[in-house]
Amino acid sequence: MNQPIKQHLIDPEICIRCYTCENTCPIQAIEHNEDNVVVDASKCNFCMDCIPVCPTGSIDEWRVVQTPYSLESQFEWEELPEQEALSVDATSNESVDDDPIAALLAEAHKGAGGKAHAPITASKPTINLYNLINPVEAVVQGNYRLTDSTSDTDVRHIILDFQGHPFPVLEGQSIGVIAPGLDDNQSAHLPRLYSVSSPRDGERPGFHNVSLTVKRDEGGVCSNYLCDLSKGDNVSVTGPFGSTFLMPTAPDARLLMICTGTGSAPMRAFTMARERTVGAQEGGMVMFFGARTPDALPYFGPLKKLPDKLLQKHLVFSRCATAEKEYVQDRMRAESQLVASMLQDNNTHIYICGLRDMEQGVEDALHSIAQSFGGDWLKLRNDMREAGRYHVETY
């Protein structure tokens, strides 16, 4: 279980029982009886569609709980329960910093061609546990350079520990990092989003620490801040964020992962999580991973060591001195039989993550591969997306 969770509740003292939220909810997570309108914690996926349509201000209520309040108990409420004593924030999900973050995520996911949905068997994410007003302090446990020292690309593996504060994060989710200091307008920096590269139970199993994969960008305030951190430094963190780019937990699910550069972060998290739960399974995971050169490819060494049975790897390079220029889409075309077989399998989940530039090439490749078996890629993509099997996160 991924607890504590931030549970969505409706204030029965403010609600006027117009059922607009219930009629708006795309997944029927809201229901009512004679007394109250309530949210089913086992269904709500934090899409937030119900928040703006509520005329009353009763709907934006949250409690962080170890065990979610049942429908039955919510039906009996005459008022909301107090927040239990937990060292986290339970104020509005739409407070100052969350709206821009929802917008950032929506922007990153827009390459999917429509509203993203979580895989049906994904675990329930916790989101917005910490925000700008109430961030959590993490301590740096390690900061390692992943790329060769000769490479002009500096990508770091940074491990954060939350000092016993709950930070339930799932693979594929992001966290916000707030760089200290002020920006040019003399305001505090807004959080920058980083996808976690560690699985849900921690970089080290059971330790619930979190790793990030950060590339140093010239002039980038937050990336330079992170890349320069030393062990023992404190970092202000918000999140977790994101409720759709998640991995399926079904053991027979197949993952087709296509990434470039630090877009490999969630793929690493998926791979480690699956290794720990399902173990190696033939054909379960296939990765197309592109970088300029081998020494600029994050996790090149550890990746090479993973057995093919667990993860079939296609590492391709666009600036390699010893080989012809190759992009992920080129390799996908070369492996079109494999990709085609996955596209035709209803258990397949596709994840695309990296720079926005990669989208078009990958789309084109998937289009022609779909054509090879008489499939209509756009239709297939839309069906997969609706079923929570097609995910894009690019920036």
Added chain:
Amino acid sequence: MASTLDVSYDTRIPNNVGLGQDRKVLKALEKWHPGYIDWWNKLIPQNFQNSMVYLRTAVSVDPKGWTKFDYVKMPEYRWGVLLAPQVEERTIPFGEHKGKPAWQEVPGEYRNMLKRLIVIQGDTEPGSVEQQRFLGLTAPSLYDLRNLFQVNVEEGRHLWAMVYLLQKYFGKDGREEADDLLRRSSGSDEAPRMLGAFNEETPDWLSFFMFTYFTDRDGKMQLESLAQSGFDPLSRTCRFMITEEAHHMFVGETGVGRVVQATLDAMNKAGISDPNDIANVRDLGVIDLPTIQKKLNLHYTLSLDLFGQEVSTNAANAFNAGIKGRFMEHRIKDDHQLTNDSYTVKNIADGKIVEEEVPALTAVNMRLRDDYIRDASGGVGRWNKAIKKAGFDFQLTVPHEAFHRQIGVFASIKADPNGNIITNDQWEAGKNEWLPTLEDGTFIQSLMKPCYEPGQYASWIAAPKVGIDNKPGDFEFVKLHMA
């Protein structure tokens, strides 16, 4: 015609129906537009027209995009034509054509029926704005003033929505009907609004809250039934309007609730324990609970009349045709055709109120009214909770449906609020106990003094528990133009 979530501003009329490519309809709407603006400008007092009001405006019709709050002058409010997204492969959900593809154009055989329903719905929208036109002058707070204007501009937009349907789908007839919607006027002798409740005055704020609670709720039920329509453009229009209508319910329920709360607080502070001690309660500058009950009786019964005849072949025809469905049709588990079903309606026989089984198809109005009564009773229960919590032995109740009716089977008799049939003499003797009198009206009117200081509220109404858009209570919801 393509329709998207995003609202296009490439014409003077924000829309998501591709008006820019629909020259004929655009031209008709642009021709209608000056008349509308003229109507609005003449209606609302000038200093409010120039005030900055913190309103929400839709920028798209998906849940995330339609509540953008900002200051706007009302005449510059972006009234637009907004339809809920089209549901692919939607079918007619009820009636004899059930299961066939929803109509994207008006089916010829139902043209007149459809037009009439749209005109009646459209006529109520400007009607209520007309009824409420002077309320701003006596607003009990800037918060309430803003809520009034939000309701007004949205009713204005609902008029637009109906006018669009008329002009787009009903040709010359439709354009004439659209013009008539601006020609008729609430309370007018020569050209009144079509329905009785929309020709009654809204003389004070308690009436406004009762109106938004009870009468707008009828509107909501009607929209819910039209949202089921097999005529897809009507369905999509109404689906979007319902979400806006929920705000009007909110204004009504919390408005009455806050009036009740102010009374309870004042009584407790003054140590008055008897809610029927009317004179002493009124001296506190609040409205006594028995008078609130009388106002409730009036607005509730006027609203029941809006549902028409209990047994109605018109309603049966509209249902059978797939034009107007039932409340929450999609959640009802039956054949959605009502071929063999019956429904219990009330009737008068031998001077008594009796229950009769009639074919369900003919009782569609009655069913909607029953759904309405259930829906309307909920808020009354919540007001009572506050009364109980404050320690008073008093309950607000909705009167029996036979009480004070002008339309339907009960129009022929007189009944008391408990549903006992009474003589004319008994009615005359009791009516001042049951319905607001001139004197009650004068008293309430005496309290109607504007309170325009941010964060201040008139004596007779409590501050809201939550502001609009999560803003604090002392937020300047209206920046008044002081000419």
